[in-house]
Amino acid sequence: MNLELFLPELTLAAFAIIVILLDLVIQRKGWLVVVSLAGVVVAAGFTIIMWGGSSQAIFNNMLAVDNFALFFKLLFLAIAALVILASVDYVSKFTRFQGEYHALVLLSALGMMLMAATAELISIYIALELTSISLYVLVGFLKDPKSTEASLKYLLLGAVASAVLLFGMALVFGFTGKTQLGEIAQAIQALSLSGVLASPGLILGIVLMIAGFGFKIAAVPFHMWVPDVYEGAPTPITAYLSVASKAAGFAIILRVFYSAFGLPQWLSLDWGMLFAVLAAIGMTLGNVVAIPQTNIKRMLGYSSIAQAGYLMVGLATVGFSPAADIVGRSSLLFFLASYALTNLGAFTAIIAISNKLDSDLIQDYSGMGKRAPLLALALTLCLISLIGLPPAAGFMAKFYIFSGAVQHGLLWLVVIAVINSVISAYYYLRVVKVMWLGEPASEEKVPSSGALRLALSLSCLGVLLLGIIPGYIMKLAEVAAKMFVF
């Protein structure tokens, strides 16, 4: 076996341990940020070197090393780097546990990288738990009542979701006798249609797995934790949850459903339909409930439920298209990248503003256009991208994902999605209106630190690049859509 292919993960684990040990001996905690970022950069370097190589699998086909996994690894590393930058201000206020904070961010990123690459049910489950446990702790890091409540809620609901997922995996294992995704696929394809129809155990297993993964991506009706956890968690961690944990959930769903349940065609049509229905409910509920929200973190929480709905349109397309067709997968990858940059940008701006205001209420953002023009401009760009208007990335992302869905006969779903985009414009633009047209409560400027400004400008640059020259990134996504076939 070739351990070189495991280097990105090994690097990140090593740096996480170094950060913990370094925390014991050094006095100037600022170095922890540098070391954490160095770990992310080195791991990203190894990942980039491996890009474009032939798809293969290590650890007895348990860990796939293909462009799909590498794409997600890079995405998670980029998100982790931006989150580390965005939390610099916030962490420097801690008297203790700065090392633990950064180590947990790195470990959860490691868990997500493994989630994108593992191709075997037991490893998938453990990787998912590694991510979840790190995130449960990070959500409760503030230790005030709200943060603790958020962490406890996330832990309890997450544990239930894990149990449901395990139940589904156990049923699939009981039915096929295999845990490796490729072998599961072979076992299912070897069955006759009547053989599968006579066995509801497999279908039940698949449905339970969708429920378990649905919790991670905040699909309705498994979204109940989202608003409370987003509101209570430290804002950088809210940003992290809203993009990275969601992207990891989509990575694992794509891998499992495409490689294990992708064939025969009727099975993929079945789960494609299930995702289409979940998408329609998710978009509608997320957008409608976001309208009356007064807290911007809660509003973005519901917005992320709606965005998960748009993303599931992509999953439905994957289910409806023939296995060789990459439109569904590549547009989903593009949407995830664009959504990650956009939401990170929005949350970074919110961190900068709430550092000064000490409030997350939308009404307090009044007149922000005068007090902090650049922050307000960046937030406006991100909100426009979330609506899906040009020139921001969100426009191209929605364009790709919707046109793929129309090509594969999901016109009804796209109609619902477009109506929803119009509804969502109302609450996103309300924030923009309050910022630019409202009267400022005071004339005081809103300062922001260098690290925050760096994170914000990187995200906004990404949003603009993806919106203006989407072709190049789309080509990358098309290369990344090729998954290892066992």
Added chain:
Amino acid sequence: MIGLDIAFWVLAIVGIIAALAVVLLSDVFRAALSLVVCFLAVAGIYITLSADFLAAVQVLIYVGAISVLIILAIMLTREVQRGSPSNRLRIPAFLVAILFLGGMAFAMLNTTWQVSVAPPLEPTTSALAGLLFGEGGFILPVEIAAILLLAAILGAIVLVREK
């Protein structure tokens, strides 16, 4: 085989009654003790399945360590006397649980499962070790579990110690 069948049904019924007691008893301490009974019944079921190592681990970790931890946590909690609070959503939750149970039972009974015809191993410990650490085994999840434990320990330290 009849002896095994009888043992399975006795253990299953004891396990289910104990599990119901965990949920329904309002005294938290009694609920915790019922949980111990439930864990023991599950360990017994593992024995009827010839999973000797799993049964021993179940007794050591769940019946031993986790139960003690739960009982200690209850002893350190104030207001245990008030019992577990009631819930408005009791009846809807009950209906959903019954529906779920029905669906599960239907699916389980109507499915042809993969059944191994190989004779059970005695003992299973060395075979398990080979599977976990040997060539072609599950070393990847074992290694990820090691990192998972590291994250859990870090989390415990962060959450328990003063800020």
